[in-house]
Amino acid sequence: MSHPRNNTRLRSARVAAGYHSQQALAEALGVGVRQVRRWESSTPPWPHPDLQSALTQLLGQSMEELGFTPPPGRERSKGQRPHSALDTTRKGLAAVPVQSTATIQPVSVGDDFAAVTRAHRSLYWSVAPTALFPTVIGHAELGCVLLAETVGRTRQSVASSLSETWLLAGRIQFFDLRLSDEADETWLRGLQAAREAEDHLLGAATLAHMAFVPGWDGHLDEAARRTVAARTYARRGDAPALLLAWLDAVEAECETRASNTRTALHLIGHGEDVLAAGGEQPVPDWFDWFSAPRLAAFKGNTQLRAGHLPQARTTLCAALDQLPESEQKQRSVVLGDLASVEAAAGDPVAACQYAVRALDQLKRTWYATGMDRVREVRQALVAHQGEQCVRDLDERLYDWSTTVSALAR
Structure with a gap:
């Protein structure tokens, strides 16, 4: 008995795009895995227009090339451009009509929307993430609406600012709130917006951020695929040296977490x-999270994990001295790494001193990544927990404000 022929075209395109399971594609599209299973069957149903857009954008092929047969009367006219996946926001965000009935917005909308985006970028370094995040998401929702109500260069400007907004929202989710899966979905929306803007550098930055998600979980193959894609987009955009160095740092971070120091x-x-x-x-204005001292901080952390303690101490102290006072989030990370160096070197007093300084920084500006570093230090000091310096650290680590902040986030 012959078996029914499945939709191998969709399956091949899915695997080629890096979605190695039906579940992975379902999550990227915001649908159930059963829906993807039906699409890959021998008689795939014709998807809803919004999902058609999402499929063609994610997999880079037309619906016919993906093995779908349009129902009679629904054939796409030649040369018609598919709608963007941004026409509908998913996972709890408000739906945006495919075609707006409103009057086309004036040219000034692009600059106005960009001004708010720049303000959010600046506020990120000092405003509590739980307070800033809803505002950033609301701004992104507005951007999706404006994308349907603008044309030409104004639309491209809105798309660029929207991509930056999704990028910032994902950074808050990943680095500040520890919501990795949600950040991955948010950055995917940012990548789609970068495509609308035809901005290769924003695409490179978004893809590199997306590499952190599998990289921090030890899935180095997937992280490598995403960094290769990021480097490809960086070449297309003639990336500045600072961004290229950051791509090295991103890949190094993933390798470090896989113990490939x-x-x-x-x-x-x-x-x-x-x-x-x-x-x-020139360096884009939105690329404000990396510098030479931050590269040194990456290096110091890798030296620490490699067991090169004297070198790590020197590197991290230099990075701390060079970081501006305004970079409070990164300072908490470097202080935490210095505490880990001293803990590994057998000096609990010095380790606790650095850890307390990190907590002082976190009290002013919360950063989940910084708190992770402090917790690593405390775990390394288990053998010394009877000493007064460690008890004093516990008093700070588990006071009301720190405990509530950590659990609330």
């Missing part, structure tokens, strides 16, 4: 060479 240090060394060589390409 030698590879990570090689990547960081390459990043240092790239920065030293410099270049004339």
Whole structure:
């Protein structure tokens, strides 16, 4: 008995795009896995228009190329451009009509929307993430509406600011709130907006952020695929040296978490060479989360995990001295790593002193990544928990404000 032929075209396109399971594609689209299973059957149903857009955007092929047969009367006219997946926001965000009935917005809308985006970018460094995040998401929802009500260069400007907004929202989710899966979905929306804007550098930055999600979970193959894609977009956009060095740092972070510290240090060394060589390409205004001191912080953390304690201490102290006072979030991370260096070196007093300084920083500006570093230090000091310095650290680590803040986030 012959078996029914499945939709191998969709399955092949799914795997080629990096979605190695039906569940992975379902999550990216915001649908149930049963829906994807039906699409990959021998008689795939014709998807809803919004899902058609999402499928073609994610997999890079037309509906016919993906194995679907349109019902009579629904054939797409030649040259018609598919709607963007941004026409509908999913997972709890408000739906946006495919075609707006409102009057086309004036040209000034692009600059006005961008001004709010810039304000959010600046507020990120000092405003509590739980307070800022809803505002950023609301701004993104507005951007989705404006995208349907603008044309030409104004639409491209809105799409660029929208991509940056999704990028910021994902950074808050991932680094500040520890919502990795949600951040991955948010960054996917940012990637779609970057495509609408035809902004390769925003695409590269978004893809590199997306590499953190599997990289921090130890899925190095998937992280590598995303960093390769990020580097490809960076080349297309003629990326500045600072962004190229950051891509090295991202890949090094993933390698470090997989215990490949030698590879990570090689990547960081390459990043240092790239920065030293410099270049004339301007750095985008939105690229405000990386600098030479931050590259040193990456290096110090890798040296710490490699067991190179004297080198890590020197590198991290230099990074701390060079970081501006305004970079309070990153300072908490570096202080936490310095505390880990001293704990590994057998000096609990010095370790606790650095950890307390990190907690002081976190009290002013909360950062989940910084608190993770402090918790790692405390775990490393278990053998010394009877000593007064560790007890004093516990008094700070588990006071009312710190405990409530940590559990609330």
